[in-house]
Amino acid sequence: MKQSKAIKTALDYAPRYLEFQQAYMPYVGAQVAVRVDGDLLFNEAFGLADLENETPLTVDHLFRIASHSKTFTGVACLQLVEAGKLRLDDVASVHVPDLAKSPMGGVTVRELLAHGSGMIRDGDDSTFWALDRPFPDRAELIKTIKKHGKVLSPNEHFKYSNIGYSLLGLIVEAASGVPYREYVTTNIVDRLKLTDTGPDLDMDRIDDYAKGYTNRAHSPDRIEIEHIDTFAESAATGFYSTASELSSYFQAHLDGDDRLLSDDSKRRMRQVQWTVTDDSSYGLGLSINPVNGRTYYGHSGGYPGHITISKLDLERKLSISVLSNANDGPAGTLCTAILCLIDLALNEHGTTEPRKPKDLERFAGRFATLWGITDVVNLGGRLYALSPTLGNPAAEAVELEVVSDTELKVVGDKGFGGYHELMRYTFRKDGRVRQIRGAGGSILVPAEEFKLPEKVLRPSR
DSSP states (O other): OOHHHHHHHHHHHHHHHHHHHHHHTTOSEEEEEEEETTEEEEEEEEEEEETTTTEEOOTTOBEEOGGGHHHHHHHHHHHHHHTTSOOTTOBHHHHOGGGTTSTTTTOBHHHHHTTOSOBOSSOSOOGGGGTSSOOOOHHHHHHHHHHHOBSSOTTSSOOOOHHHHHHHHHHHHHHHSSOHHHHHIIIIITTTTOSSOBSSOOGGGGGGBOOEEOOSSSOSSOOEEOOOOOGGGHHHHTOEEOHHHHHHHHHTTSTTOOSSOOHHHHHHHHSOSEEEETTEEEOSSOEEEEETTEEEEEEEEEETTEEEEEEEETTTTEEEEEEESSTTOOHHHHHHHHHHHHHHHTOSSOSSOOOOHHHHGGGOEEEEETTEEEEEEEETTEEEEEOTTSSSGGGGOEEEEEOSSSEEEEOSOOSSSOTTOEEEEEEOTTSOEEEEEOGGGOEEEEGGGOOOOSSOOOOOO
């Protein structure tokens, strides 16, 4: 099966999984977009943009994408390097003379981009993250860097720093000769013809933003968190976008696309500068993480009320963005789940040979027992049984082999379940499934027909 068709089978199932998770977790809302080689294959929204008014979330609602901003700042710096206006080994004080006598004036652009400068993460008073006060302006940012900036020596240890990226915003301004927000709008946003993306809060469009909410650690009742301008920290955390446009932006990071950067500059951004953990590395403005054994480039973002993530697979030319609107938003979980479903659909080493959809459709659906929910799904021309209750359903998926028009055999189970046992289907006259006698004799019925009794009673002999 061709890659595009296989991916489509995973994305055809994705809404059922995402809708189930929205009710099961539950999460407030999520916007999800997937592109392959420029084509938008999936763009949907689930849940609510406004809890109080029960406003459904749409694909057009805006999200604050927080530290995704660092990728835009990385692109801006590499553009200025290509233009000869900036060098990666320039020290900060060359472009920000206010720091000439500061301990942090000698850190380089490269060290700042890689989070290797040793700079303090958020300053000595970061209560703006809880909206207790406004984000710093330029004067406060400079003061913070001078007084509290140095925590480690450069290149001593990976140390993530929003203050460091805010300083890069000042460097972009100095090197380009225009304000940071103007530079990135002209040279990134407008160049890609993005109309729902910008470097900081746009009050003229405040009604277009999905409302953000607290998590449920404090109370089951979520509280709205108002949106705020990040001022001098735009370069670190100010951007807004939609899942569709963010996935489009990451397509411009593919080799062969020269709209933003040369391939050489893109390779520089992707080159590992720090290996943080076994599953986390950092380049120049890009996070590098494996999912299911594949390497992805991108970034995540945590803004008061909005949690977001984007990933790019260079080999498959696939980009995905998942945006959620609460402090405990499951953007990362949902993103991983979708990527693993796609991996399963593209699996070249399945036990059974891929079959045409018409051979599989009659078996597919959502089925229920007292023990839970099972989805029988066509992924890449093979049938799998999986549970939509799981954060990563593909991880526990069980491959099923078509034995006859009414029977499937469990072939992918590791042995703890009904390995090599049959699932026997009974169909109604109209072709719909009446029930399945599963492995071990359990009976599954279509989920919409399943009803729990008031109490599960022990049987009498």
